[in-house]
Amino acid sequence: MISPRIAFVDVDGTLLQTGSGIAESSIAAVRTARGNGHLVYLSTGRASVEIYPEIRDIGFDGTISSGGGFAEIGDELVIKRTMPAEAVERMIGFYEESGYDFYLQSFDELYPSPGVRDRFAEYYAADRARKAEAGSEPESVTDADDDHPALKAFADVRPYRHTGIAKSVFLAGDLRAFDRVSEALGADFHVITGTIPHMGRGSGEVTLNGVNKGSTILQLLDRLGLDAASALGIGDSSNDIEMLQVCGVGIAMGNATDAVKAHADEVTTSVQDDGVWNAFRRHGLI
Structure with missing residues (x-):
């Protein structure tokens, strides 16, 4: 009998291609793996409120959202890694002073700039x-x-919330925006380049130092009583790197950047070429 495994699967660029729908083979892979007794968790930079019904209806055992800010087992929120109010205030102040568009992610709300x-x-x-x-x-x-x-x-532009915020996303036409955000916030925050390709090279994500998909996966696995060696992580973007590093097998999508592939144990095919299905099949989940 095959021992149950746990897989953590990114959304954008992994389950679905930017600008396209969810690959049918990805849906089949998740449902078949779970039917075979394995656990499959979403692991996304999206806030929980951004995981729309078309995604949730595939069926998952739980979710890591906001790039590691939150984790759910089933529908139960079990991990919250949010920023102190003063850190959020500082971050907002820098964005506004710089003229950058941005939005904040809490567990159940988004707070966008105009x-x-x-x-x-x-x-x-x-x-x-x-x-x-x-x-x-x-x-x-x-x-x-x-x-x-x-x-x-x-x-829904309204006053920003300063508590319960796990992550921000900044969007700028200035190609030096990432460098400027890193210089201003990098000492206390985890700043990565944009994982929303259509928003261009001037975008990025900010969480507290130490908060990322990988570190939250380790906390979740400890709660589940599972060894990281049994875990698969599948992703394509810079916010997936720590996930690929901590999982027993880190798998980059064929459409991943070269930087992400460099941190992976192996590379599967692209989204529309059945990347998730092929990875699950290779490792015996389906």
Whole structure:
């Protein structure tokens, strides 16, 4: 009998390709692996509120969200790694002084600056036009109309919350934005380059130092009584690196950046070439 394994699977660029729907083979891989007695957890930079029904309905045993800020077993929130209020205030102050768009992630809310919705709307409109030109239908997960849940969430501009915030995402046309954020905040915060490809090289993510997918996975595995050696981690972006490092097998997607592949134990195929399915099959989950 095969011993149960646990897999941590990223969302954007892993389960689904940016600008496309969820790969059918990814859905089949997750459901088949769980049917075979293995555990499959989401591990995403998205806030919980950004994990839309099309994703959740695949069926998972739990979720790591906000790049390690939160972890759930089933629907129970078991780990919260949020910033002190003064750290959030400092971060917001720097973004506003620099003129950068940004949004804050709590467990169940997003707090966007006024320009965030327009940035995403512009991308979705361009993506819809590209698909129309190619003769393909837009997928519901990234559909480019005003009913898209991301556009609704980012339109809700209101006073920022200073407690319960685990992560921020900054969006800037300035290609030096990452360097400037790192210089200003890097001593106390974990600053990584953007993991939202369509937002360009001027974007990035900020959590507290030590807060990332990998360190939260270790806390979660300890709670579950499981050894990291039994875990698989699958991802494609800079916020997946620590996950690939702590899991017994770190797997980079074929569409991952070279930097991410350098930290992986192996590389699977790309999203639309059945990357998750092939990785699960290789390691006996399906």
